[in-house]
Amino acid sequence: MICVYNAHSYNLVQKESTQQILAQTHYITTNTEVKVMIWCNINTFKIKKAVWEIYRTPEKIAMSSEEVPGLQGVRAYFGCGPALRENLSGEMSELKRKLFADTITAVIQAEVYLLPERGYTSLAAYDRYWDDMYAGACRYYSNLERVTSKLMDYAGVDNSLSSLFVRQQHLNINQVDTDKIIVNAALNDFFHEMAVIIEIAAGSLIIERIFAEILRSPDRVCKEAALLVDRLKGKTLKAMTKKELINLLGARQGCTHLIELIYNSINDAYKLI
Structure with missing residues (x-):
């Protein structure tokens, strides 16, 4: 048996202050490594800042970190799909949309620890x-x-916890x-x-x-x-x-x-x- 592919996704939502949360997804595979980060208002879940980072790709795309200004003001909650489709295009757009959606899902999962807010x-x-x-x-x-x-x-x-939600997903493909x-x-x-x-x-x-x-x-x-x-x-x-x-x-x-x-x-x- 030969291992031919690995993929690992890590979602983390943290309370940065009484006003803000940071949600991020780090996605690492055999041929790709990218990261998504969104900072949200803790009361409204509206996105203050969204960042897409590239570390490694099969196409040898240069390492980079870029803001996604079109997501500013979008509520990181159910129903934000159209905003993701509208504002996440270009290179690696399919993966980019998926990882931003996964990150917003993590925010929703974290809501149970922010009930008063x-x-x-x-x-x-x-x-x-x-x-x-x-x-x-x-x-x-x-x-x-x-x-x-x-x-x-x-x-x-x-709701005193600093880490509000953590999710890990792992995929391993082997050829027999x-x-x-x-x-x-x-x-x-x-x-x-x-x-x-x-x-x-x-x-x-x-x-x-x-x-x-x-x-x-x-x-x-x-x-x-x-x-x-x-x-x-x-x-x-x-x-x-x-x-x-x-x-x-x-x-x-x-x-x-x-x-x-x-x-x-x-x-x-x-x-x-």
């Missing part, structure tokens, strides 16, 4: 907000009547002889931990076997989503769209984090092969 009077009020706003969006929020552990209780809220590719991927953050192993036929790009495990999650109902990965057996990477993948993995009855982890894994494997 964000105007929430209690943990229960924030819980109700998510129950209403995210209803039916994933397995947890599609099965609230079965949930025994409330998300905010699971989070263990303490000439006919098989093995993909290992994992996600670990304040609230979740999961791992995936995918065996792919190198010639046909058919998924022969796939295993998934959700080790930590807000409730045991989330872990049921890992059982749905069997639906990917026999599917071909080349023919599978993200929409099809989402539907196969349960859509609103699936785990959004597991779906994204698997999508990134097979997408990177397909590009590499």
Whole structure:
């Protein structure tokens, strides 16, 4: 077995002061190293400054650090996709948009540790907000009547922490002889931990076997989503769209984090092969 590719993504959100948070994503792979940073108002989540840094690329693009002025004033929250598409173009635009989106997702995940700053009077009020706003969006929020552990209780809220959210994702692609590719991927953050192993036929790009495990999650109902990965057996990477993948993995009855982890894994494997 030969390791042919590694990728690692690290998201970190920190409270810099009583007025500001810094969110950053450092993305390192076998052939690429880039970084995203956004400074946000702690109350409104409006972006004060956004920076894109290049350290290493396959195309030998020069190392650089540049501000993205078009994102200033954009709220780092749900619904900012159009602003990212409008203001993030040029070289490496697809990766740039993805990493800024991942960084904003980290800001949203960190919100639970900023309840007074964000105007929430209690943990229960924030819980109700998510129950209403995210209803039916994933397995947890599609099965609230079965949930025994409330998300905010699971989070263990303490707004004195300097690091408000951390997420690590790792991808490892190995070639076994000439006919098989093995993909290992994992996600670990304040609230979740999961791992995936995918065996792919190198010639046909058919998924022969796939295993998934959700080790930590807000409730045991989330872990049921890992059982749905069997639906990917026999599917071909080349023919599978993200929409099809989402539907196969349960859509609103699936785990959004597991779906994204698997999508990134097979997408990177397909590009590499």
